[in-house]
Amino acid sequence: MFVQVIQGQVRHAEPVYVELDAWMKEIGPGTQGWLGSTAGVTSDKRFIGLARWESPDAAARHGARPEQEHWWRAFSELFVDLPTVRETSDVVTDLRREPYEARFVQVMQGRSTDPRRAYDLAGAHSDEWQAFRPEILGTVACLLDDDAYTVAVYFTDEQAAREGERRTPPPDLAAEMDEVNSLAAGAPEYFDLREPWIHSPSH
Secondary structure, eight states: OEEEEEEEEBSOHHHHHHHHHHHHHHTGGGOSSEEEEEEEEOTTOEEEEEEEESOHHHHHHHHTSHHHHHHHHHHHTTBSSOOEEEEESOEEEEESSOGGGOSEEEEEEEEBSSHHHHHHHHTSOHHHHHHHOTTEEEEEEEEOGGGEEEEEEEESOHHHHHHHHHSOOOHHHHHHHHHHHHTBSSOOEEEEESSOEEEOTTO
């Protein structure tokens, strides 16, 4: 899998969703190799989106399509500055249920002193985490350049997510969380998407 992480400050949220819907209706149906996208705008107008592809070549072919270039120019104009695009093939997905059921998505970004170890820990004890946090529908974790990471977490809804945050994990999961936190290089940045835009070729 190949993921493009797109982000930047936008002027207004509504035009962003209008353009995303236009892409889905006008360009998405003819797009080969696109696996799905998650995007949204936070309350302080920060946009973040994850576009999933079968391969880098599929993403590159799509990016060269005239209709995509035209759409991207219009979409970019909604940002205060040009949006950044980071790409990676180092991706792990853990989708327990359909992410389209999510009514709240939280994206975390940061850096790690040992990203590979943090990456491995993130995929460990999946069954235990599912039992402890049933409101989590799944995750998409991406390792980027400069030891950076982006992780999208799909929740049934925000209330359930906040309640889950307050629960005390069992000892083995608590130890895992402590080790992940110890590997952080600074505090992570959070993007709370209360109106997540989640689509795929089949949805």
